[in-house]
Amino acid sequence: MKLKTIEQHILDQQRKYPGASGGFSGLLYDIALAAKIIGKQVNMAGLVNVIGATGDVNIQGEVVQKMDTYANDLLINILTNGGKVCAIASEENENIVEIHDEFLVGKYAINMDPLDGSSNIGANVSIGTIFSIHRKISKGHKGSEEDCLQKGTKQACAGYVIYGSSTMLVYTTGTGVHGFTLDPTVGEFILSHENIQMPEPCKIYSVNEGNYNYWDNGTKKYIESLKEVDKTSNRPYTSRYIGSLVSDFHRNLLYGGIFLYPADYKKDPKKPEGKLRLLFEASPIAFIAEQAGGYATTGTQRILDIEPKHLHHRVPLIVGNKSEVLRYEEFLKRG
Ligand code: AHG
Ligand code: MN
Ligand code: MN
Numbered sequence: 526m527k528l529k530t531i532e533q534h535i536l537d538q539q540r541k542y543p544g545a546s547g548g549f550s551g552l553l554y555d556i557a558l559a560a561k562i563i564g565k566q567v568n569m570a571g572l573v574n575v576i577g578a579t580g581d582v583n584i585q586g587e588v589v590q591k592m593d594t595y596a597n598d599l600l601i602n603i604l605t606n607g608g609k610v611c612a613i614a615s616e617e618n619e620n621i622v623e624i625h626d627e628f629l630v631g632k633y634a635i636n637m638d639p640l641d642g643s644s645n646i647g648a649n650v651s652i653g654t655i656f657s658i659h660r661k662i663s664k665g666h667k668g669s670e671e672d673c674l675q676k677g678t679k680q681a682c683a684g685y686v687i688y689g690s691s692t693m694l695v696y697t698t699g700t701g702v703h704g705f706t707l708d709p710t711v712g713e714f715i716l717s718h719e720n721i722q723m724p725e726p727c728k729i730y731s732v733n734e735g736n737y738n739y740w741d742n743g744t745k746k747y748i749e750s751l752k753e754v755d756k757t758s759n760r761p762y763t764s765r766y767i768g769s770l771v772s773d774f775h776r777n778l779l780y781g782g783i784f785l786y787p788a789d790y791k792k793d794p795k796k797p798e799g800k801l802r803l804l805f806e807a808s809p810i811a812f813i814a815e816q817a818g819g820y821a822t823t824g825t826q827r828i829l830d831i832e833p834k835h836l837h838h839r840v841p842l843i844v845g846n847k848s849e850v851l852r853y854e855e856f857l858k859r860g
Pocket of ligand 3: 593616638639640641642643
């Protein structure tokens with residue numbers, strides 16, 4: 526079997542699509558580098574806590590940071606030094622991170638969730654990094670918020686890294702979804718999952734069912750329907766919920782399933798909004814899902830068609846096997 530590293534894969538893609546510039550490949554390479562470093566640090570997280578417990582200073586004399594701050598700072602550092610980006614929007618920053626004068630300004634804007642599912646880290650549960658790349662559309666030399674505030678259909682690339690029993694990077698540039706597993710002995714991401722498609726049938730549902738009483742009637746009825754015995758499989762759907770979007774989505778992508786974070790009607794029935802963020806979570810995950818034959822909706826609107834109102838715009842997110850997500854939309858319509 527021929528081993529293919531992520532670098533080779535990126536170069537092959539570039540050759541296939543003559544329009545693709547080396548700058549874009551360099552950017553993906555920078556993200557892969559950051560992923561390797563964050564993955565190492567995630568593996569050390571339990572020990573860092575022990576070492577840093579007394580004075581909040583780790584063994585190298587550095588102040589111990591929360592893992593999500595660490596991942597955010599590291600990504601910003603690598604991306605700005607790489608010279609391929611014009612603006613960075615992060616779940617961890619209120620406003621966009623501008624590129625300082627000392628760095629080159631590139632043609633791409635990045636939206637990212639540096640560490641997704643970080644509340645799970647203390648329990649050794651898988652977490653991830655999510656990223657979304659847009660082309661620069663603003664006129665000035667430097668990038669602006671406009672470059673980050675583009676709807677999902679405009680994404681040039683989306684991906685995530687999962688720090689699990691192995692570290693994996695999964696991405697799409699609109700020509701299928703490809704997964705790479707980190708070989709820690711040589712520090713390379715190796716192509717392990719080429720052209721991933723969500724398998725049928727959809728057997729799994731993933732939702733925080735503790736929120737049941739906050740949901741609208743359509744969502745409640747849909748979830749109840751999954752507990753009835755299915756005629757073909759002779760069993761109800763299986764419930765699986767980790768509480769890290771990357772991990773829940775990744776499992777459903779490989780096994781077939783639907784993930785739901787519906788609107789919370791109790792908070793404000795007139796203006797229901799979800800918990801997850803459009804730019805940093807919903808949009809990149811939706812791009813990957815559609816490329817794998819799946820679909821993502823708010824219940825009434827395709828995620829990729831939503832115009833972001835501001836950087837931290839939140840939306841309901843229902844994503845998974847297409848037939849199943851459409852079935853959910855029907856339940857919602859009927860109420
Ligand atoms: P983050 O750690 O980036 O803030 O994201 C947490 C998100 C997401 O990963 C997960 O799907 C969801 O929160 C879980 O929320 P609940 O704990 O409300 O179920
Ligand atoms: Mn998140
Ligand atoms: Mn996060």
